[in-house]
Amino acid sequence: DNIDPQEYKAEQRQKNEQAHLNTLEHIAGQWYEVKKTSVSTSYSQKIYRSLELHILPKLGKLPIHKITATQAIEVLKPLSEAGKLDMIKRVSQALNQIMTFAVNTGVIHHNPLTKITSAFKSPERRHQPTIAPSELPELMKALSYANIHLLTRAMIEWQLHTMTRPSEAARARWKDIDLKAELWNIPADRIKMKRPHSIPLSPQALELLEIIKPHSGDSEFLFPSDRKPGQHRNTQTANMALKRMGFAGRLVAHGLRSIASTALNEQEFNPDVIEAALAHLDKNEIRAAYNRSQYLEKRRV
Numbered sequence: 001d002n003i004d005p006q007e008y009k010a011e012q013r014q015k016n017e018q019a020h021l022n023t024l025e026h027i028a029g030q031w032y033e034v035k036k037t038s039v040s041t042s043y044s045q046k047i048y049r050s051l052e053l054h055i056l057p058k059l060g061k062l063p064i065h066k067i068t069a070t071q072a073i074e075v076l077k078p079l080s081e082a083g084k085l086d087m088i089k090r091v092s093q094a095l096n097q098i099m100t101f102a103v104n105t106g107v108i109h110h111n112p113l114t115k116i117t118s119a120f121k122s123p124e125r126r127h128q129p130t131i132a133p134s135e136l137p138e139l140m141k142a143l144s145y146a147n148i149h150l151l152t153r154a155m156i157e158w159q160l161h162t163m164t165r166p167s168e169a170a171r172a173r174w175k176d177i178d179l180k181a182e183l184w185n186i187p188a189d190r191i192k193m194k195r196p197h198s199i200p201l202s203p204q205a206l207e208l209l210e211i212i213k214p215h216s217g218d219s220e221f222l223f224p225s226d227r228k229p230g231q232h233r234n235t236q237t238a239n240m241a242l243k244r245m246g247f248a249g250r251l252v253a254h255g256l257r258s259i260a261s262t263a264l265n266e267q268e269f270n271p272d273v274i275e276a277a278l279a280h281l282d283k284n285e286i287r288a289a290y291n292r293s294q295y296l297e298k299r300r301v
Helices: 005-021 024-035 041-054 069-081 085-104 133-145 150-162 166-170 203-216 237-247 255-266 271-277 285-294 296-300
Strands: 183-186 197-200
Touching: 024 041, 024 085, 041 069, 041 085, 069 085, 133 150, 133 237, 133 255, 150 166, 150 203, 150 237, 150 255, 166 237, 197 296, 255 271, 271 296
Parallel strands: none
Antiparallel strands: 183 197
């Protein structure tokens, strides 16, 4: 066949060696470098940390072409026995993305893990605990009397005024506040969906900035940490405060967004404008670009 047997053997040996160098851990690292460009830093780190805890210790050193669905299911069984079905779903999604990455980069020919979640129960869909807009007076009264730090109280109010996620509020920086334009411009790396997000600031939000300025104006962050100089408040600080205020099981920090969403929907505001205010990702890229450029003034209202 006009093939040099020695060259053929050398080529096959090289392919075999390369295949064994392409371990799951190695390919996962390459996938992670790409993944973190499309989601926020904290979110990508959370995904990779779950792999480090539950998958890589047992499967990381294996060549990726030798990993089977049976092996992956066996590794995930302890999570199932512990009732951590949400974690199984999250880790399985990450594993499938890594395998698809390996297929798309020519490392393997097909993804053997596409159906591994069918080996486990599906997690029950749970909504974040929240309260109705009509219960806001109760929350605000509790907030005014609560034995919590002024900046923690202000951070919870800031979330209510800006409809942001707890991590986005906790990481808010003074340099991203444009007082002249009355905007908070959050860069892409601080948003879950890895997309810049601007928030019109109401008179009440601007007044809140005036209140906290004497307490955090010297810091990079609006809500600096009490215990760790140079860092922002913990993203769980608001949750802990709400528990101490008696809202355990009724309201979590992420549920503050739901209060805003429910109130705006009840008042029949444009659903697309509400979704834009919540920084939800529009899967239609053309619509998404339009929403970002055209909805800001409507969101001011």
